[in-house]
Structure formats: C-alpha cells, structure tokens
Amino acid sequence: MSSSQGDTTSRAIELFWHNYFSVxxxxxxxxxxxxxxxxxxxxYINAHRGLKLADHLPAQVNRYLTERGRDTYLKEWQFRQIVDALRLLFCGLVSPDWAASFDWLAWKVYARTLAADHVTLSRDARPGELAAPTHNVLVTRLRKHLADHHAAFVTTLRVRHMAERTEQTYEHWLARFFAFLDWPPVERVETRDITRFLEHLAVHRRVAAATQHIAMNALVFLFREVLGKDLEFGGSFSRAAAxxxxxxxxxQDEVRILLQQLDGRTLLMASLMYGTGMRVMECVRLRVQDIDFGYKQITVRRGKGDKDRVxxxxxxxxxxxxEHLADIKLMHDGDLASGFGAAYLPPALARKxxxxxxxxxxxxxxxxxRLSVDYASGETRRHHIHESTLQKAIREAARRAGIDKRVTSHTLRHSFATHLLQSGKDIRVIQELLGHADLATTMIYTHVLKKGGLGVESPLDAL
Incomplete structure (x- = not known):
C-alpha cells in the first residue's frame, strides 16, 4: 500500500470514528x-473482517450477539452496552434498510438474568441452604432472628406445596412484623402484639383490606401452624375496609391499538396473553413442548395453586x-455446540x-x-426472560397508544375473560380457562354485561 493510500485509509477511519462519536x-x-x-x-468489526458494514444483515448481528451472550463472565450491563453500541452504529450511522425494524429491544431488555431469589429459582438453594439468598435487609435479619423457627416455617410451607411467591410474601410480612416490635424473642410475642401490628397497618399505613389480610395470614401461619400457638383475634383490631x-x-379496539405499539417478541408474548388468558409468569415459563399445534392448544404448567390447565x-x-421456534432451535443448537444447552428443571424432574x-x-x-450461571448448581443455563421486561413494555405501549386506563400485563387476561363473556361463552368454561378454583372469582367479569352501570339508562339520555 502506497503512502497516499495509507493516508486516505487513515483519514477514512478517523472520519468514521468522528461520525460515530457524533452519534x-x-x-x-x-x-x-x-x-x-x-x-x-x-x-464487532474485527469479527467480520472482509465484510463492509453497509453489507451487514440482521443475521450477522444476531449471530454475534448470540455468541457474546454465551460469555458468562460478561456482566448484564456490559451486554446491554454492547447491544446499544451496535444499535447506534447501524441506526445512527450506517443506516441499512433493516436497522430501524430490527428487534433491538429483545437483545437489550431480554438479556436481564434471573436473580437467585427469583421465584423460578428460589427453592433450589445451594446444599445446606434452605432458602435462596436475598437482598432484603429485613428478611436477612428475620432469618437470623428466628433461627430454627425459620427452617420449620419454610419446611411447613413446602410440605404443603404452597407457592414460591406465597413463601416470599409471608417472609416479607413476618420481617415487617418483627421489625415493628423491635425484634422480640418469638416466645414473648402475644396476640395483642399481632393485633397492634394489624391495626397499625389499617390505621396508620392505610393498606388495602387484602394487604392486611395477607399479613394476618402470614402471622397466623407462623404462630398457629408452625409454632402450635393458638391465636384468637375475634374483633380485637381495626380491619382495613374491604x-x-x-x-x-x-x-377490543383498545387491545388492537395496544398491540400495534409492540413488535418482535414482545408483540408475540402480549398477543399470547390476550389470546389465551395466561398470567405473565405462565407465559414466560412456557416450554417448547407445551405448544401443541396438532390439537391447537397450549398446556399451562404449574399455574396458580400448582395446577395444570389447557x-x-x-x-x-x-x-x-x-418462525419464532425455528429461531429458538438455532439458538439452542448453537448452545449445544458450545457445550451448553441444558434447560432449567426443578431437581425432581431433572433426576427423573x-x-x-x-x-x-x-x-x-x-x-x-444471554446465558447465566445458575447460582445453585454452578451450571451455565439459558433461563426464561425476566417477566418485568414484558410488564414494562406493555405499560409503555399503553402510554404510546394514548389509552387512559391503568394498563398492566394482567389487563390482557381481564380483557380475555370479559370478551369471551361478551361473545356468549359459558362462565364455567371461562373459569376453567382462567384456572380459577372458585366460580365467584370469575364472576367479577360479569360487570361488563351491565353496561351503563347495572344496565340502567341515565335519566339525562331521556331528555
């Protein structure tokens, strides 16, 4: 290469970085x-020597990010930074036709790993540990404060097959209770201490009735079911108004507008939630084998109450x-070729x-x-996406769509049930689809059939 050619190349490289830094x-x-x-x-450029950036396609970006996502030493924020760097390169500087519609969100947001105390992993602690590590200072202190009582509490919960989320919620309220009393020995706690705490929640904290009831359930479970100490509350404390x-x-028009604000995997997941009535955790925990194209159904495993349904x-x-499952297969084949690819299974299923x-x-x-290290086993796995990414995407989509309602991911489940009722489906069928144990729970959706408030015409419309 001549000196002039070298100078031209150097200036071109310098200009490229100048423009990128401007972006x-x-x-x-x-x-x-x-x-x-x-x-x-x-x-990224060094990994694709001989291929001009203008000639790159989504396949190159997907392949590169997949490979980088297998580096378990790469921290979550570092991976998101890599995705953002590539997004700004292609969307802000190179500008190929595909860049604007590329699913950058999936790579940047769905890279979030599951923490050790996530409900999917929380019960698979390291050998010698009954409960998963927690970042909650109060819960950490509770475990030390209760000592052997905490082990009995957790064991009783699990013997009765109570949900992971229930275990975490009960721990939270027990920690709040003992902190409220300034951490007395459990043997000295009396009924009046519990009623004082429950009254504090209702009168001073002004919690909802359901919240106060959950706190009471946690306390009753510990003292009555674990410690064998009978508690008689009667009407001795102020209850939050139900x-x-x-x-x-x-x-249905609002659902359509909401879904139009989403794309990629987020759109697919939100559409599935509305089309099936699944809860958000049921959606993110779906396995490939749960989708039955032949019978045109999806099996929801371990739903609320540890029940399966179709x-x-x-x-x-x-x-x-x-199309999506074909992409998942390619990713899985790559994981296997790299020495990974083991799915997370609860220990009993893994042994079986x-x-x-x-x-x-x-x-x-x-x-x-991206892959992450399973804190319990030390194995590198690809877990499901974190549910908060879908929840945030749906809330943001509702904002962009201008829907002036409090829209959450659960709103899609509510809409599924209500629209089925409107179409004339039997309420017991809807109860089965939603996985409700009690028909009374499903009956809340009948409110939509009472248009205009109990089906009454406003007198103003008669004028």
Missing part, C-alpha cells in the same frame, strides 16, 4: 462511556410461533428425566438472550 453525543452517551462503545464496535375492585378491561392456541399466531434437559422440548419458548 453518541446526539444520543447523550456520556463522555466517559464513549471509549467503551468504540471498543465494542472495534470487536373494597370490591372491578378489573380494568380494554375494549388453553386455546390462537390460530393467528401459528405462523409467528413456527436425566439427559432430557438438553432436548429442545424442554427449552423455554421465550429464553433470555
């Missing part, structure tokens, strides 16, 4: 972080699901099925976009 500046990336963005791009809550429901497979989503953990059938339908 970073417009995107308000801090000055201190910009050198790291440059290193990420340099590594409220009959009517669920927020979207019209829900309809929306036929509109079949093409997208086939052995090598089946490597089968595609046991992989999550919505896996995280």
């Amino acid at each position: 970073l500046e417009r995107s308000r990336v801090s000055v201190d972080v910009r050198p790291y963005y440059r290193k990420h791009i340099e590594r 409220k009959r809550k009517i669920p927020v429901v979207l019209t 829900v309809p497979l929306p036929m509109k989503l079949v093409p997208q699901l086939h 099925y052995g090598n089946a953990v490597h089968a595609l059938a046991w992989q999550y339908v919505f896996p995280a976009m």
Whole structure:
C-alpha cells in the first residue's frame, strides 16, 4: 500500500470514528462511556473482517450477539452496552434498510438474568441452604432472628406445596412484623402484639383490606401452624375496609391499538396473553413442548395453586410461533455446540428425566438472550426472560397508544375473560380457562354485561 493510500485509509477511519462519536453525543452517551462503545464496535468489526458494514444483515448481528451472550463472565450491563453500541452504529450511522425494524429491544431488555431469589429459582438453594439468598435487609435479619423457627416455617410451607411467591410474601410480612416490635424473642410475642401490628397497618399505613389480610395470614401461619400457638383475634383490631375492585378491561379496539405499539417478541408474548388468558409468569415459563399445534392448544404448567390447565392456541399466531421456534432451535443448537444447552428443571424432574434437559422440548419458548450461571448448581443455563421486561413494555405501549386506563400485563387476561363473556361463552368454561378454583372469582367479569352501570339508562339520555 502506497503512502497516499495509507493516508486516505487513515483519514477514512478517523472520519468514521468522528461520525460515530457524533452519534453518541446526539444520543447523550456520556463522555466517559464513549471509549467503551468504540471498543465494542472495534470487536464487532474485527469479527467480520472482509465484510463492509453497509453489507451487514440482521443475521450477522444476531449471530454475534448470540455468541457474546454465551460469555458468562460478561456482566448484564456490559451486554446491554454492547447491544446499544451496535444499535447506534447501524441506526445512527450506517443506516441499512433493516436497522430501524430490527428487534433491538429483545437483545437489550431480554438479556436481564434471573436473580437467585427469583421465584423460578428460589427453592433450589445451594446444599445446606434452605432458602435462596436475598437482598432484603429485613428478611436477612428475620432469618437470623428466628433461627430454627425459620427452617420449620419454610419446611411447613413446602410440605404443603404452597407457592414460591406465597413463601416470599409471608417472609416479607413476618420481617415487617418483627421489625415493628423491635425484634422480640418469638416466645414473648402475644396476640395483642399481632393485633397492634394489624391495626397499625389499617390505621396508620392505610393498606388495602387484602394487604392486611395477607399479613394476618402470614402471622397466623407462623404462630398457629408452625409454632402450635393458638391465636384468637375475634374483633380485637381495626380491619382495613374491604373494597370490591372491578378489573380494568380494554375494549377490543383498545387491545388492537395496544398491540400495534409492540413488535418482535414482545408483540408475540402480549398477543399470547390476550389470546389465551395466561398470567405473565405462565407465559414466560412456557416450554417448547407445551405448544401443541396438532390439537391447537397450549398446556399451562404449574399455574396458580400448582395446577395444570389447557388453553386455546390462537390460530393467528401459528405462523409467528413456527418462525419464532425455528429461531429458538438455532439458538439452542448453537448452545449445544458450545457445550451448553441444558434447560432449567426443578431437581425432581431433572433426576427423573436425566439427559432430557438438553432436548429442545424442554427449552423455554421465550429464553433470555444471554446465558447465566445458575447460582445453585454452578451450571451455565439459558433461563426464561425476566417477566418485568414484558410488564414494562406493555405499560409503555399503553402510554404510546394514548389509552387512559391503568394498563398492566394482567389487563390482557381481564380483557380475555370479559370478551369471551361478551361473545356468549359459558362462565364455567371461562373459569376453567382462567384456572380459577372458585366460580365467584370469575364472576367479577360479569360487570361488563351491565353496561351503563347495572344496565340502567341515565335519566339525562331521556331528555
């Protein structure tokens, strides 16, 4: 290469980085972080030597991020930074046709790993540990304060097959209770201490009736079921006023507008939730084998109350699901080739099925976009995505859609049930689809049939 050619190349490289840093500046990336963005791009370019950036396709980006996502030494924030660096490169500088519609969100947001105390992992503690580590200072102190009583509390919960979320909620309220009393020995706690705490919640904290009731359940469980200490409350404390809550429901037009604000995997997941009535954790925990295209149904495993049920497979989503599962297979094949690919299974199932953990059938339908180390076993796995990513995406979509209702991921489940009722489906069928143990729970959706408030015409409309 001649000297002039070398100078031209150097100027071109210098101009490229100048333009990229200008993109970073417009995107308000801090000055201190910009050198790291440059290193990420340099590594990406070096991995694709001989291929001009203008000729890159989504396949190159997907392949590169998949490979980087298998690096378990890479912290979560570092992986998100890599995704952001590539997004700004292609969307802000190179600008190929595909960049704007590429699912950057899936890579950046679905990279969040599951913490040790996440409900999926919380009961698979390290040998010698009964409960998962926690970042909650009060819960940590509670475990030390109760000592042997805490082990009996957790054991009793699990023998009775109570949900992971119930265990965490009860621990939270027990910690709040003992902190309220300034951590007295459990043997000195009396009924009046409990009534004083419950009254404090209702009068001073002004909690909802359901919240006060959950706190009471946690205390009753510990003292009556674990410690064998009978408690008689009677009417000795102020109860929070019970409220009959009517669920927020979207019209079918609002659901359509909401879904139009989503794309990629988020759109697929939100559509599944509305089309099946699944809860958010039921959706993120779906396994490949749970989708039955032949019988046009989805099996929901370990729903609320540890029950299985069957829900309809929306036929509109079949093409997208086939395409999505093909991508999951490619990702899984790559994991296997790299020495990974074992799915997470509860210990009893893992012992029963052995090598089946490597089968595609046991992989999550919505896996995280990067691998993580399972704190319990030390194995590297690809868990399901964190549910908060979907919840945040739906809330943001509702804001963009201009829907002036309190929309959450659970709103899609409410809308599923209500729209089925409106179409004339039997309420007991809807009860079965939702997995409700009591028909009274399903009856809350009948409110929509009483249009205009109990079906009464406003007198103003008669004028």
